[in-house]
Amino acid sequence: MNDFLLTISGHSIDWARAQFALTAIYHWLFVPLTLGLAVVMGIVETCWYRTRDTFWRDAAQFWQRLFGINFAMGVATGIILEFEFGTNWSNYSWFVGDIFGAPLAVEGIVAFFMESTFVAVMYFGWKKVSPGFHLAATWLTGLGATISAWWILVANAWMQYPVGCAFNPDTMRNEMISFLDVALSPFAIDKFCHTVISAWIIGAIFVVAVSCWYLMKNREVRLAKESIKIAAIVGLIASLGAGMTGHKSAQSVAEVQPMKLAAMEALHDGGYDRGLTIVPGIEVPYALSFMATNDFHGFVPGINDIMNGYKRSDGTEEPSIEEKIVRGRMAIEALAAYRKSKTEGAAESVLAAQLNTLNENMPYFGYGYVKDKNDIVPPIWVNFWAFRIMVGAGCLFILYFLLLAILSFKIPYLSVITRRLLATVGLLPETKADCHDIVGLPAWHYWLAIILVPLAYIASESGWLVAEFGRQPWTIQDMLPTWVGVSDIESFSVALTFFLFLFLFTLMLCVEINIMLKQIKKGPQS
DSSP states (O other), rough: TTTTSSSOOHHHHHHHHHHHHHHHHHHHHHHHHHHHHHHHHHHHHHHHHHHHOOHHHHHHHHHHHHHHHHHHHEEEEEEHHHHHHHHHHHHHHHHHHHHHHHHHHHIIIIIIIHHHHHHHHHHOOOOOOHHHHHHHHHHHHHHHHHHHHHHHHHHHHHHSSOOSSSTHHHTTTEEESSSHHTTTTTHHHHHHHHHHHHHHHHHHHHHHHHHHHHHHTOSSHHHHHHHHHHHHHHHHHHHHHHHHHHHHHHHHHHOOOHHHHHHHHOOOBBBBBEEEEETTTEEEHHHHHHHHHHSSOBBBBOOOHHHOOOOOTTSSSOOOOHHHHHHHHHHHHHHHHHHHHHHTTOOOHHHHHHHHHHHHHHGGGGGOOOSGGGGGGHHHHHHHHHHHHHHHHHHHHHHHHHHHHHHHHOOOHHHHHHHHHHHHHHHSSSEEEEEEOOSOOOOHHHHHHHHHHHHHHHHHHHHHHHHHHTTTTTTEETTHHHHHHOOOOOOOHHHHHHHHHHHHHHHHHHHHHHHHHHHHHOOOOO
């Protein structure tokens, strides 16, 4: 076992984790905007298909150009991210490559080829294919990107909740026994819905910000106003959807990753009727119990409960971390004994007894590599504050898009009431309280829309910090700690490539921002 599961120096594992985190963070700067703009540009082109108004055609081409710039950058960083599994996490890849590699292979063969094929039709087929086919190509480009996200998130969800697999002691690998269990895992479905819907928020915020910049400059007014209307609806639906799917995701986390939930709440001692902390010293009564169990009086385990063992809501006993460590070591020892006995030609009864011990303790296999039980506790302050940034920003976006939808669509009564409320609190001049034009909004709103773009990204990245920091120290939940899955390579090599990637990704981001700003300043082309 030790021949392929290698424990190396802390410096190597730290650099490997840092490099992967760097690549993932930069990659996620491009992906959500791709998914969000795909929805907006699809709606805009649908408007052109229905009206044949050249304004909508020019608007669709404008948003598609911005989509294409961002799409190219996302592909480049995504390819590097997948290569890192083989370079820095080869022990992990060897141990579960048959399972983890399957969704990534499907993503590459089906989704990536789908989006790369139709994106070419979308850009170069305006005068070469029928309007209906071109519209289909635009939506299929977005669908391909979304399907690509699906398979990647399936792979990530499996690491957090490994299902559909079994350990083969003869090959020393985990092998897939049900592709459907992996692909349709409830954890994967929750993660996909929450992640993709939150990406639509970023796309909507970006469209509103660009449109508000045009309004500030008093140019492309129709494009700005119509785009704001579309983005307001997309953003409102996405914000509400992110809240609902986030609640469902929290329940999944509470069920299969209770330590992550405890770290998110900095909850040391659990119990019934638990309140949700807004900030230290302020909490919403019973809210945490409801978030985790759908029951205002439900039991939520804290860090100490998990460390010492507790009774689950279904009545089963959850062992303490110390007991899990002991049973994990029993599994490792039984595996080593089985391998040795089989090599020596031992009797079938001996092999069966050793396999029985291995199977009984296999759920705690990964704990056998844990030397200090406190290593099981993830970084609390990162999870606590990242979760609050994500949720706080999400609530702000719901309110913002609701107000924007009311004002931009000039909803009777609601629009006037909203403007008068803004005027009452000093956020809108009295002279514009009865204004029925989105252009009549004060200048601070345009700046707010632009400021919300980085806030949306911060919220989105915070969600990933919770997802990944919260499951530490596991590469695969309860199965493989990070320090066992890493490659046996020089820490200097990983550190060197870390700084090379840092320079490369920062350069790519600067280039993308520069190109995007030039295209925005240029505006739509007839």
